[in-house]
């Protein structure tokens with residue numbers, strides 16, 4: 001791992017702020033979020049619905065719908081270039097070429113009336129100066145790489161002729177066709193069955209190793225995080241509340257929200273597991289971004305909250321070995337463990 | 338296994354849907370949605386039903402409630418066959434069987450207040466009205482962790498987890514003995530999911546009703562169930578006591594399913610899929626053992642003959658030809 005950790009970052013996001021202007025007012029969907037991704041590294045972003053995972057990804061792609069959204073602060077440095085300083089034309093050359101994104105539902109990004117092979121060919125020819133014939137050959141090679149059986153025949157087919165798992169493979173083939181340095185996968189396996197999910201995750205991790213791609217994996221499934229990531233950031237109500245290596249996060253979560261999340265997932269039982277045992281629950285619900293409390297956004301649900309938590313937002317602190325947490329009491333948690 | 342009469346008994350349940358095609362809408366095939374499913378459920382027991390998308394879980398659930406008409410087979414509630422009862426004959430039984438669906442958004446009428454939604458079954462069955470009804474609804478709200486002053490609010494004013502609580506309160510209103518839960522927590526965030534699972538467990542402890550609990554998340558099913566049935570392409574391939582099933586899964590499909598669940602522990606990395614390929618279509622399901630197209634242990638016999646669901650050890654049934662019909666010993670976890 002030490003070799004990988006010395007490798008330079010392909011992406012650095014610093015103090016990203018993305019807001020939305022809506023009927024119920026302005027809110028910060030992503031608030032002062034920083035992270036980096038190295039070559040060949042997987043960074044997982046976890047958190048519950050609405051915490052800003054997808055908007056973070058869309059911000060990096062510069063695909064936040066404007067209006068109502070807008071990136072209002074920060075820097076997004078890809079291979080040394082600040083993407084926020086680029087014009088639309090320059091950004092189009094980067095998207096699908098240096099950074100690609102795959103989504104939960106492949107049908108939203110595949111064109112239903114175009115053959116799979118043509119779609120990959122088009123993506124290739126948009127960014128590379130190659131003949132249609134060569135591009136088609138590369139497209140078939142990509143389908144083979146993502147282990148689609150009979151790639152020559154499948155390339156001739158339309159998206160609806162493929163199963164869900166096969167479509168997600170085709171999406172991955174398209175996303176990796178130009179060998180991007182960064183791949184963003186937003187809940188890539190959430191819509192899939194668990195045996196198919198296992199296939200797709202194994203494939204992604206394998207290809208990433210082979211090609212050295214940096215990967216941002218967005219998920220709400222801590223199991224998926226544990227199985228794939230090297231680093232993890234946990235988001236809550238638009239903020240990064242914890243960041244650590246995957247081992248440190250699972251062995252010693254410092255933020256009460258992360259601890260709550262880990263305790264609330266049911267595990268596949270061992271023999272001694274009781275039938276109807278209660279789960280640990282986080283009380284209350286995720287706050288609305290338009291009505292965030294002052295101080296720590298997690299305070300209304302936190303059993304460790306002290307008066308200070310309701311007054312001041314806790315800054316991110318480093319509790320050793322790049323294990324960051326934004327919590328007034330994280331120091332105590334770190335000591336206690 | 339208890340000696341007492343089961344609350345619910347399902348025998349050889351089959352549900353086929355015609356597939357129509359062409360201009361004349363002629364039948365061109367048959368969806369084998371449920372293809373001979375049998376199980377029983379004791380009072381106060383939770384039976385989990387797991388399996389991948391399209392394997393027939395919801396069809397089983399809806400057939401039990403007669404929300405879809407089974408093609409054949411028998412369903413008994415407290416020993417009474419309800420499969421062929423007419424609508425009016427079925428009415429008294431409806432009270433004892435309720436369902437909670439996955440999507441708390443779609444299953445609530447947006448123009449009714451939460452209180453009216455929960456109280457509606459009481460009105461329909463003529464069990465309470467006026468003040469009596471309001472009191473009963475307020476009680477139900479408290480039982481599921483909602484405040485009675487929220488009775489006048491509309492569904493859109495509730496969060497997903499709260500909406501699911503409304504659905505549960507409504508299901509409880511008639512004092513059912515069976516609640517069918519079809520993916521009740523799949524649409525919820527993990528922290529909210531834990532709240533709803535705990536609520537379901539607490540209510541069962543208080544009221545001793547039975548759950549038929551469907552989910553595609555094995556960990557969730559494992560958590561709440563006493564026994565678990567694994568379905569593949571319209572059939573139960575394995576059914577057993579929960580602890581036994583997870584310790585000694587015998588069907589190669591169950592084993593693959595368990596091995597596919599990503600473990601929330603980065604020190605146990607095992608991203609090796611045990612099955613390749615996709616689930617075949619239920620329109621022309623594979624012959625013999627429907628899993629043979631993906632099973633790495635498949636033998637010639639598996640393609641020809643359908644393995645029956647038989648007892649491999651006490652209370653543990655499996656449908657697989659390996660080892661004289663007792664399935665495969667689980668060597669690699």
Ligand SMILES: Nc1ncnc2c1ncn2[C@@H]1O[C@H](COP(=O)(O)OP(=O)(O)OP(=O)(O)O)[C@@H](O)[C@H]1O
Nearest residue numbers: 020029048049050051052053054055056065068289
């Ligand atoms: N186009 C939009 N217009 C207005 N608000 C938006 C828009 N897109 C996202 N939001 C809001 O921004 C916040 C963050 O949304 P985001 O999609 O990033 O959440 P997420 O973490 O990806 O959640 P999920 O797990 O449900 O996908 C949410 O409150 C969401 O409602």
Ligand SMILES: Nc1ncnc2c1ncn2[C@@H]1O[C@H](COP(=O)(O)OP(=O)(O)OP(=O)(O)O)[C@@H](O)[C@H]1O
Nearest residue numbers: 354368370389390391392393394395396397553619
């Ligand atoms: N009304 C219908 N007409 C035709 N086919 C149907 C109908 N309802 C269900 N089916 C088919 O029957 C099979 C079983 O469906 P069912 O909804 O029971 O699966 P499931 O296990 O609940 O899946 P999921 O996990 O996706 O909810 C599927 O192939 C489905 O397409």
Ligand code: SF4
Nearest residue numbers: 296299302309327328
């Ligand atoms: S800052 Fe306070 S309220 Fe927020 S997570 Fe830490 S202890 Fe809880």
Ligand code: SF4
Nearest residue numbers: 626629632639657658
């Ligand atoms: S019966 Fe044959 S194909 Fe089916 S699970 Fe057993 S070994 Fe595999």
Ligand SMILES: [Mg+2]
Nearest residue numbers: 053054055186
């Ligand atoms: Mg999202």
Ligand SMILES: [Mg+2]
Nearest residue numbers: 394395396519
């Ligand atoms: Mg279903």
